[in-house]
Amino acid sequence: xxxxxxxxxxxxVALDVCLTYVFLYLPIVVLxxxxxxxxxxxxxxxxxxxxxxxxxLRDPEALRALGNSLIVGVVSAGLSTLLGTLMALGxxxxxxxxxxxxxxxxYLPIVVxxxxxxxxxxLFFVQVWRRLGGDVGPLPTVIAGHVAFSISYxxxxxxxxxxxxxxxxxxxxxxxxxxPAQVWRRVTIPLxxxxxxxGALLVFTLSLDDFYVTYFSTTGGSGFKTLPLYLYxxxxxxxxxxxxxxxxxxxxxxxxxxxxxxxxxxxxxxxPLLPSPSEGRGAGxxxxxxxxxxxRI
Amino acid sequence: xxxxxxxxxxxxxxxxxxxxxxxxxxQAPRELHFVIWPNYIDPEVYRLFESEFGxxxxxxxxxxxxxxxxxxxxxxxxxxxxxxxxxxxxxLIRQGLLxxxxxxKIPNAQHISPxxxxxxxxxTNSYSLPYLWGTTGIGYDERYFESPPTSWAELxxxxxxxxxxxxxSMLDDPRETIGxxxxxxxxxxxxxxxxxxxxxxxxxxxxxPYLARYDSETYDDFLLSGDLLIAHGWSGEFARxxxxxxHIRYVIPQEGGVIWTDNLAIPKGARNRExxxxxxxxxxxxxxxxxxxxFLRYPSPNEAARPFILPEILADPAIYPPEEILDKLExxxxxxxxxxxxxxxxxxxxxx
Amino acid sequence: MxxxxxxxxxxxxACWLLVFFAVPLGIIAVISFTQRDLAGLIRWxxxxxxxxxxxxxxFWVGPLGNSxxxxxxxxxxxxxxxxxLAYVLARSPTRRKHLLLFLVVLPSFTNFLVRIYAWFILLRxxxxxxxxxxxxxxxxNLFGSWVGVLIGLVYGYLPFMIxxxxxxxxxxxxxxxxxxxxxxxxxxxxxxxxxxxxSRPGIVAGSIVVFLPVLGEFLAPKLLGGGKVPTIxxxxxxxxxxxxxxxxxxxxxxxxxxxxGLLAVSRHFHAVRESRWVG
Numbered sequence: 033x034x035x036x037x038x039x040x041x042x043x044x045v046a047l048d049v050c051l052t053y054v055f056l057y058l059p060i061v062v063l064x065x066x067x068x069x070x071x072x073x074x075x076x077x078x079x080x081x082x083x084x085x086x087x088x089l090r091d092p093e094a095l096r097a098l099g100n101s102l103i104v105g106v107v108s109a110g111l112s113t114l115l116g117t118l119m120a121l122g123x124x125x126x127x128x129x130x131x132x133x134x135x136x137x138x139y140l141p142i143v144v145x146x147x148x149x150x151x152x153x154x155l156f157f158v159q160v161w162r163r164l165g166g167d168v169g170p171l172p173t174v175i176a177g178h179v180a181f182s183i184s185y186x187x188x189x190x191x192x193x194x195x196x197x198x199x200x201x202x203x204x205x206x207x208x209x210x211x212p213a214q215v216w217r218r219v220t221i222p223l224x225x226x227x228x229x230x231g232a233l234l235v236f237t238l239s240l241d242d243f244y245v246t247y248f249s250t251t252g253g254s255g256f257k258t259l260p261l262y263l264y265x266x267x268x269x270x271x272x273x274x275x276x277x278x279x280x281x282x283x284x285x286x287x288x289x290x291x292x293x294x295x296x297x298x299x300x301x302x303x304p305l306l307p308s309p310s311e312g313r314g315a316g317x318x319x320x321x322x323x324x325x326x327x328r329i
Numbered sequence: 330x331x332x333x334x335x336x337x338x339x340x341x342x343x344x345x346x347x348x349x350x351x352x353x354x355x356q357a358p359r360e361l362h363f364v365i366w367p368n369y370i371d372p373e374v375y376r377l378f379e380s381e382f383g384x385x386x387x388x389x390x391x392x393x394x395x396x397x398x399x400x401x402x403x404x405x406x407x408x409x410x411x412x413x414x415x416x417x418x419x420x421l422i423r424q425g426l427l428x429x430x431x432x433x434k435i436p437n438a439q440h441i442s443p444x445x446x447x448x449x450x451x452x453t454n455s456y457s458l459p460y461l462w463g464t465t466g467i468g469y470d471e472r473y474f475e476s477p478p479t480s481w482a483e484l485x486x487x488x489x490x491x492x493x494x495x496x497x498s499m500l501d502d503p504r505e506t507i508g509x510x511x512x513x514x515x516x517x518x519x520x521x522x523x524x525x526x527x528x529x530x531x532x533x534x535x536x537x538p539y540l541a542r543y544d545s546e547t548y549d550d551f552l553l554s555g556d557l558l559i560a561h562g563w564s565g566e567f568a569r570x571x572x573x574x575x576h577i578r579y580v581i582p583q584e585g586g587v588i589w590t591d592n593l594a595i596p597k598g599a600r601n602r603e604x605x606x607x608x609x610x611x612x613x614x615x616x617x618x619x620x621x622x623x624f625l626r627y628p629s630p631n632e633a634a635r636p637f638i639l640p641e642i643l644a645d646p647a648i649y650p651p652e653e654i655l656d657k658l659e660x661x662x663x664x665x666x667x668x669x670x671x672x673x674x675x676x677x678x679x680x681x
Numbered sequence: 682m683x684x685x686x687x688x689x690x691x692x693x694x695a696c697w698l699l700v701f702f703a704v705p706l707g708i709i710a711v712i713s714f715t716q717r718d719l720a721g722l723i724r725w726x727x728x729x730x731x732x733x734x735x736x737x738x739x740f741w742v743g744p745l746g747n748s749x750x751x752x753x754x755x756x757x758x759x760x761x762x763x764x765x766l767a768y769v770l771a772r773s774p775t776r777r778k779h780l781l782l783f784l785v786v787l788p789s790f791t792n793f794l795v796r797i798y799a800w801f802i803l804l805r806x807x808x809x810x811x812x813x814x815x816x817x818x819x820x821x822n823l824f825g826s827w828v829g830v831l832i833g834l835v836y837g838y839l840p841f842m843i844x845x846x847x848x849x850x851x852x853x854x855x856x857x858x859x860x861x862x863x864x865x866x867x868x869x870x871x872x873x874x875x876x877x878x879x880s881r882p883g884i885v886a887g888s889i890v891v892f893l894p895v896l897g898e899f900l901a902p903k904l905l906g907g908g909k910v911p912t913i914x915x916x917x918x919x920x921x922x923x924x925x926x927x928x929x930x931x932x933x934x935x936x937x938x939x940x941x942g943l944l945a946v947s948r949h950f951h952a953v954r955e956s957r958w959v960g
Contacts, residue, residue, distance in 0.1 A: 142893040143735065229848075277798075
């Protein structure tokens with residue numbers, strides 16, 4: 033009887049995994065299909081045509097917007113991952129002056145609605161920042177805004193991981209004569225890597241999708257566009273045309289290419305992103321090496 | 330560590346780019362920053378303008394008057410020319426956010442039809458000149474109607490709503506939608522009578538269960554895809570939908586509807602006022618106005634453009650309604666303090 | 682030295698947040714106490730009116746109720762769907778792990794708006810799903826409906842739940858799991874008593890990162906709800922950028938929701954904190 037239940041659960045889990053992937057990709061399939069529609073309207077199938085791609089590639093604005101999105105995304109994700117990780121460490125392990133207040137401050141950006149943040153930043157940049165002499169181009173202000181809402185997400189994810197971290201490993205390393213810096217590099221950071229990477233991925237996607245903060249941080253007259261702004265411009269007062277599906281499909285292809293490249297790099301230079309069982313001192317590594325019943329779950 | 334090293338390099342490159350691009354960014358005198366609704370002009374016009382005057386037009390988009398206003402009211406400068414709707418012009422003038430126009434630099438302004446000159450929001454055209462105009466009414470797919478709709482009743486009457494339950498939409502706009510209910514009841518779109526507004530609210534609440542959605546952006550899309558049979562919307566969108574599906578028709582209800590204009594105006598703090606004036610004058614040239622009309626299918630207030638507009642557009646009553654109908658249309662105007670009443674009605678309709 | 686280090690490391694992030702987040706938010710907070718002028722902007726007269734407006738039933742029952750319900754449901758569904766996935770991911774062999782993880786995140790690299798439009802195509806009355814349901818005899822209107830919004834929200838936020846869960850499950854101290862097996866525990870017991878509790882910080886993190894933003898989310902409810910599913914996010918957007926703006930009210934709504942959201946989360950937060958000392 034127990035066997036049956038176990039099989040049942042395994043089946044359910046497998047089903048869940050498959051269905052979830054299907055669920056995730058169903059709209060993707062739809063949008064790829066509709067990216068080759070000839071209609072001027074996004075929701076109407078107008079017969080097969082590569083026109084949306086033609087229009088897209090003929091438009092220098094589109095490529096510039098894509099480039100801007102990537103720059104903003106990478107830079108802001110990088111900065112916020114750094115700052116967020118540091119904050120997580122500080123909050124979880126330190127007892128900084130004003131700890132409570134900083135904690136509240138750190139969680140607020142997650143709950144702030146986009147528009148409020150956007151309008152607030154707009155007023156801030158135009159009324160305050162500029163008066164203090166900071167008259168800067170759109171890129172720094174946009175990145176500043178993106179980092180501002182991203183730090184918290186990284187902080188939350190890393191902190192969760194930190195909570196489970198077995199400090200005895202780091203202490204053991206110290207006892208064995210490692211310097212704090214070495215402990216950092218060889219123990220703490222590798223152990224935190226999945227959380228750091230997860231956090232970075234999370235905020236990167238947030239940045240790519242962001243509209244209001246970007247829109248209101250580009251304080252006028254610069255024509256700076258990221259992808260969502262570009263799509264917004266395509267939209268007209270009447271929804272979005274099929275080019276947007278083409279944009280999305282291209283982004284998918286670009287991401288896939290990047291992933292493929294990353295995997296190739298990984299194979300050549302195995303990195304401590306997720307150390308293989310023989311390397312690294314993570315508990316996961318140990319577990320995998322020994323190979324116990326739990327492995328088969 | 331290679332991955333991290335690569336990542337750091339990319340980040341540094343990014344930061345470097347940030348440094349490089351944030352220098353400069355000062356506007357050249359040969360540029361014009363133009364803020365307009367998306368897809369609201371023929372891009373060829375920019376090329377023609379640049380080849381004649383050597384000024385490059387940089388288009389930036391806003392999708393609503395309120396977004397434009399937000400930026401201007403927050404103190405953003407750097408826009409040379411904007412295209413606000415009628416009621417927004419009034420507000421911007423009152424807030425001192427517009428530059429006076431030097432009409433001596435815009436001789437083509439004389440071509441504007443008397444009907445569109447000296448309108449309520451700018452009686453002396455000191456700050457704005459109309460660019461395009463349009464109406465609000467009902468669009469529908471004629472294959473589903475034995476007789477074409479003629480009245481707002483089509484959207485509000487129980488028996489008719491039953492027939493196309495969940496296939497009808499209204500604009501997601503308090504003034505327009507409450508206005509439609511007011512018109513149906515025989516009141517003005519700018520009514521400040523609390524009883525009128527209460528009655529309008531009742532109508533809208535009764536209508537809500539039958540509505541598929543409140544939608545200002547994709548109703549034409551859904552009309553074309555067959556998900557909507559009838560929709561409350563703007564003339565231009567239906568005209569464009571018609572080119573994709575000739576069964577889409579547009580009607581201004583007999584009780585009357587709304588008329589609006591989008592106008593050219595120069596915001597305070599514009600850096601290239603000369604260029605802005607030149608461009609306004611350019612846009613008001615008969616051939617250029619006509620080009621825009623032919624491209625967008627929105628009507629132009631420019632009388633002199635008529636000879637250059639495609640005859641089928643001029644003959645289309647959905648785009649150029651006859652005079653008698655035009656006389657019955659109302660402008661949505663500021664109602665002063667009574668706006669709080671409208672806000673309340675809308676809140677209640679939306680949140681119930 | 683480490684103590685000191687830990688004490689200092691908070692500050693770069695905190696300073697950034699102070700300048701680019703706290704100050705803008707402060708501006709919004711000040712606005713929430715002003716009055717709307719005739720154009721919907723600010724009249725510099727201070728009042729509590731906006732907050733008093735929020736005590737009205739029309740806010741509590743409608744938008745706030747919807748937002749909370751949607752946020753809770755989205756979080757729960759994401760958790761139920763996402764946990765098994767995160768677990769399988771965490772326990773997969775290294776190479777497949779990376780691939781599967783990226784596959785989860787990949788859809789998020791396209792634009793959310795575009796994906797919502799794809800859901801339009803799927804959920805509309807003339808769409809495939811509706812036709813399918815009609816064949817089964819169900820006349821469902823997914824258009825301006827609750828269900829449609831929920832689908833859109835779960836869809837958008839699923840990766841947000843999976844990533845933190847994965848991060849926690851990936852580095853669990855599996856020696857403990859092994860020990861439990863050695864002590865004779867069954868699979869179910871091991872899960873219930875070792876794995877699940879150890880993954881709780883991940884569950885909390887994932888829930889926070891889904892629940893809080895969904896409270897203020899506006900794209901999915903506005904588009905998929907068709908204006909018929911009022912939520913706080915849509916309401917705020919209307920107050921700032923709608924035809925009849927009312928910035929002070931919008932600001933007040935935003936701040937209230939933020940306060941409520943934080944309250945909901947902080948209690949949980951403290952509870953977990955205490956367990957750290959006990960556990």
